[in-house]
Amino acid sequence: MKLALLFIALFISACASHGPEQKKRGEHRPFSEMKGGCENYALDLKRDLALWDESPAELQANLNAEPLPLEKRVKLELQTNTDFLVQPEKTFDLKGPAYAGVVKFNPPESGVYRVSMGERVWLDVIEVQTKKALQAKRFEMQTKCPKIFKTVEFELESGKEYALQISSVPNKNTHVLITKVK
Numbered sequence: 001m002k003l004a005l006l007f008i009a010l011f012i013s014a015c016a017s018h019g020p021e022q023k024k025r026g027e028h029r030p031f032s033e034m035k036g037g038c039e040n041y042a043l044d045l046k047r048d049l050a051l052w053d054e055s056p057a058e059l060q061a062n063l064n065a066e067p068l069p070l071e072k073r074v075k076l077e078l079q080t081n082t083d084f085l086v087q088p089e090k091t092f093d094l095k096g097p098a099y100a101g102v103v104k105f106n107p108p109e110s111g112v113y114r115v116s117m118g119e120r121v122w123l124d125v126i127e128v129q130t131k132k133a134l135q136a137k138r139f140e141m142q143t144k145c146p147k148i149f150k151t152v153e154f155e156l157e158s159g160k161e162y163a164l165q166i167s168s169v170p171n172k173n174t175h176v177l178i179t180k181v182k
Contacts, residue, residue: 038145061101068105092168100167116151118175
């Protein structure tokens with residue numbers, strides 16, 4: 001009996017400590033908390049929002065384009081037909097045409113990088129050499145933020161080439177910003 005109570009106490013303790021820790025790390029807030037403006041982000045996006053206000057670079061989203069610059073908002077021109085490195089895990093049903101694109105980028109140092117988008121899209125980060133989709137570390141969106149609609153964090157390694165795959169975009173152009181989390 002004492003052993004059973006000990007196991008129950010350990011289980012309750014593990015569950016109680018996991019919930020707040022996960023919330024603290026911000027891995028995934030409930031969707032009900034993701035319907036606010038820019039000020040409602042739990043993640044610290046001050047630097048990202050300031051970079052978003054700068055004039056964007058422009059780039060065609062295809063594998064033959066120059067690499068996506070980091071720490072700079074980029075206006076990407078998308079296509080209706082795209083060759084993906086890996087089939088997107090998910091797509092959204094859109095009333096009109098759906099645009100997509102793939103663009104490579106190279107992190108200068110290892111660490112956590114944040115991919116921020118200006119509208120609702122599906123995005124994947126792919127390690128080019130292995131063609132493996134990376135698992136996101138953290139995700140958050142605020143549907144009423146007129147700048148950054150969603151942001152997703154990934155652990156990246158320097159010396160590796162990555163591709164950002166964007167799909168299910170209702171517009172021919174979309175904006176992206178990739179920053180290193182400080």
